[in-house]
Amino acid sequence: MIDDILFISLLLCAFLYWTTAQKVKEIALRATEDYCFAMEVQMLDAYIALSKLGFERDNLGKMQIRRLFTFEFSSTGYERYSGTIIMLGNKVKSIVMEPYRLRND
Template identity: 30%
Template sequence: MSSAALPLLIGLLALVAFWLDAARARELASALAQTLCQRQGVQFLDGSAALESLRLQRTPKGLRLRRVFSFSYYSEEAGRRQGTVTLVGAQIKAFRIDEHTQVEG
């Protein structure tokens, strides 16, 4: 293997690791949104959550990715609405549905 191929291979592996982590976070956010909708008695729409923002956040364990996912739901009273789920690393930090906000430690 040439010396030029090694940085390319490392970069490719880092990209694949980031992509897999992003897919896992999206699946987690979608599952959380669906559970939240069931608990609130509203219908989870579209079957998934979409990444709304991505940034680094400092935590006691070092830098982690902070991801905010949005999702749609339907309420008989209010119609189609938006909610959010916030993850820092793999930890749930906050979620919002309707005008109710829940913040976790």
């Protein structure tokens, strides 16, 4: 009986983590798309990939899950460049793009 309760609790925790992680990924994807639009570059593949997961304290000292996502973008349509977005909880902490070539129109 207690094993069943523990198993169901574990499944419930895994489901809650997964749904929260999906919401954070959606927020990160929208923020990345908006940032690429503002920087006048094209986000490639409309995809971000989780590359690191850890814990970090926010400005108030509260422990939050820190997620680092990577994405690719292009400034000219020919080269691919990498960028990262760091999420602390469900808030964007930073977006960094590697140096890229400017388009000469």
